[in-house]
Amino acid sequence: MTELPSGVRHVANYLTPADQAALVDDIRAVVAEAPLYTPAMPRTGKPLSVRMTNCGALGWVTDRDGGYRYQPTHPATGRPWPSIPPLLTAIWNALSGYPHPPEACLVNFYAPGARMGLHQDRDEDEFAAPVLSISLGDACLFRVGGTQRGGRTVSIRLESGDLVVLGGAGRLCYHGVDRIYPGTSDLLRQPGRINLTLRRVTRPKP
Ligand SMILES: O=C(O)CCC(=O)C(=O)O
Ligand SMILES: [Mn+2]
Numbered sequence: 001m002t003e004l005p006s007g008v009r010h011v012a013n014y015l016t017p018a019d020q021a022a023l024v025d026d027i028r029a030v031v032a033e034a035p036l037y038t039p040a041m042p043r044t045g046k047p048l049s050v051r052m053t054n055c056g057a058l059g060w061v062t063d064r065d066g067g068y069r070y071q072p073t074h075p076a077t078g079r080p081w082p083s084i085p086p087l088l089t090a091i092w093n094a095l096s097g098y099p100h101p102p103e104a105c106l107v108n109f110y111a112p113g114a115r116m117g118l119h120q121d122r123d124e125d126e127f128a129a130p131v132l133s134i135s136l137g138d139a140c141l142f143r144v145g146g147t148q149r150g151g152r153t154v155s156i157r158l159e160s161g162d163l164v165v166l167g168g169a170g171r172l173c174y175h176g177v178d179r180i181y182p183g184t185s186d187l188l189r190q191p192g193r194i195n196l197t198l199r200r201v202t203r204p205k206p
Contacts, residue, residue, distance in 0.1 A: 002154045007170025008144055011095070015161035019087065020136055020187055026085035027107060027136075027194060030055045033082045034074045036109055042067035049114040055082045056104040058201050060123065068123050070104060070201050084198075091134065092198050095165060098129040100204045108195040110140065112182040118143065118153070118174045121166065121199065129200030130167030136160050136194040139184040145174040160185045 004010060015023070036051040045064030054060060058070040059081045073080055084105050092102045108116070121131050135158040142164065145153035155178065158164065166173055182191040 007168040009165040011163040102198040106197040110193040116177040118176040132198040134196040137188040141178040
């Protein structure tokens, strides 16, 4: 058995197939309004292999000149992000243990061959809220370590319908996706994996 770092929770099989299909429909509607685009690394401008979009009041973006940040509009269309679908807010309410709504939902699309290097989610002002991430479509190899770069990591396979919660002592754990396993799910029309990452960005006013 793999022991996950403290504060890191893997909720396997949380979503029923019907909920997964409903979420995919919701995400198709989001992508129709806010198309997936290829983000770029700060400074180098090197493209990420994962394509992205967002829903919510704020979206996470990155490009060569502006770096990692949240902004209220889509970088290509200039329009506000679509709102977070109610099913996602319901999942947040059930799992986050945090009394305020999420503000950002990053939509990551991994085509076969796409990956995401080890990183911390630390562009938010509010670390009291967890990061809640949802896997849909093809399975992936997810890797998570401690809060220091270069420490021991553990790898787990995430399947469609699984959730990962990084909260409390695990909120700033390094994590990444080493690979996806094309052809392991028939939820999507094409091979690939969708990851939805729900986050609170701002600190609520007292
Ligand atoms: O795809 C995943 O499971 C993780 C995505 C992630 O860590 C991120 O978007 O910050
Ligand atoms: Mn992350």
